[in-house]
Amino acid sequence: MRRGSILSLVGIGVLAGGAAAAVAVLVPWLPPVASRERARIDDVFWFTVVICIVIFAIVAAVLLYSVFAFRAAPDDDSDGPPTHGHTTLEIVWTLIPTLLVTAIGIFSAIVLSRNDHEGKNPLNINVTAQQFAWSFTYPEAGNLTTGVLRLPLGRSVELHFKALDVIHSFWVPEFGQKQDTVPGLPTKLHITPTKTGTFDVICTELCGLGHATMRSTAVVMPAKAFDSWLKSQNKATSSPNASVSGAAVFKNNPCGSCHTLSAAGASGKVGPDLDKLPQWAAQAKQPLESFIRTSITDPNAYTQPGYPKNVMPPFSSLPKAQLDALVQYLIQSSKKG
Numbered sequence: 086m087r088r089g090s091i092l093s094l095v096g097i098g099v100l101a102g103g104a105a106a107a108v109a110v111l112v113p114w115l116p117p118v119a120s121r122e123r124a125r126i127d128d129v130f131w132f133t134v135v136i137c138i139v140i141f142a143i144v145a146a147v148l149l150y151s152v153f154a155f156r157a158a159p160d161d162d163s164d165g166p167p168t169h170g171h172t173t174l175e176i177v178w179t180l181i182p183t184l185l186v187t188a189i190g191i192f193s194a195i196v197l198s199r200n201d202h203e204g205k206n207p208l209n210i211n212v213t214a215q216q217f218a219w220s221f222t223y224p225e226a227g228n229l230t231t232g233v234l235r236l237p238l239g240r241s242v243e244l245h246f247k248a249l250d251v252i253h254s255f256w257v258p259e260f261g262q263k264q265d266t267v268p269g270l271p272t273k274l275h276i277t278p279t280k281t282g283t284f285d286v287i288c289t290e291l292c293g294l295g296h297a298t299m300r301s302t303a304v305v306m307p308a309k310a311f312d313s314w315l316k317s318q319n320k321a322t323s324s325p326n327a328s329v330s331g332a333a334v335f336k337n338n339p340c341g342s343c344h345t346l347s348a349a350g351a352s353g354k355v356g357p358d359l360d361k362l363p364q365w366a367a368q369a370k371q372p373l374e375s376f377i378r379t380s381i382t383d384p385n386a387y388t389q390p391g392y393p394k395n396v397m398p399p400f401s402s403l404p405k406a407q408l409d410a411l412v413q414y415l416i417q418s419s420k421k422g
């Protein structure tokens with residue numbers, strides 16, 4: 086091979102590889118990293134991307150060089166010389182990809198097993214998925230249940246999933262993992278948050294009419310702030326005299342993802358408009374207060390005409406103080422609206 090040819094091949098390879106590397110590095114393809122597990126998954130991702138860029142550069146160099154160096158003259162209509170492959174070359178280009186794919190497989194297996202392994206003193210949280218809401222229960226805080234997932238920075242967290250109706254899937258892009266929730270099959274997921282902030286919790290399995298609204302929020306707090314939040318919640322739910330804000334109960338539960346309520350800035354369209362509760366109660370021929378209460382704890386006893394049956398899950402596990410506050414809040418808000 087001439088020296089000029091080798092220089093051209095190397096030159097084209099460096100240009101093609103450089104262009105691919107620039108596209109890979111300069112475009113922000115992935116969301117920010119917010120968990121230890123996600124950082125490991127990204128390592129596998131970048132390992133694979135580097136292999137791809139190197140192979141792309143080699144293939145692009147040989148291809149482009151051949152197109153120009155070996156093209157036939159315009160008046161050359163003769164057949165090319167007969168060739169019979171190149172056994173050594175074929176062995177090499179079979180062996181190298183085999184080794185690379187095996188390396189990716191081993192790397193992935195190591196990352197998967199490390200991500201599956203919870204750290205010391207994990208925080209257990211029970212996650213319930215139902216059409217179309219997430220709820221999070223903290224056994225460490227007297228089974229406090231909220232609609233917002235709060236997590237301490239740097240502590241290993243174990244989420245235990247339970248699906249009440251159909252298959253859903255839990256996903257926080259910044260945490261990098263997805264986990265299906267399957268009726269009758271307990272599943273779990275480890276997360277070790279490495280960044281404080283607010284992230285979206287998304288249902289990533291088509292689960293029915295309100296699938297697109299099945300979203301919640303994950304808030305990662307500094308460990309101390311998390312502990313004092315947990316303590317304050319523990320007190321608020323266990324003391325019957327603590328004043329509970331109905332607006333907070335509405336916000337902590339997923340009501341707003343399906344219902345409209347102007348007072349709470351909620352604009353869901355899956356269920357009936359809560360600004361018109363007095364009108365709906367009159368239509369159902371029920372007193373407003375008991376109509377609202379039953380609609381929360383046993384929503385399928387009466388279904389608003391024009392809406393599908395059995396869509397809303399019963400919120401029968403709300404502590405009484407929270408339920409009372411929520412009912413009063415809805416009465417006041419809907420009368421205003």
Ligand code: CUA
Nearest residue numbers: 253288292296
């Ligand atoms: Cu639950 Cu989609």
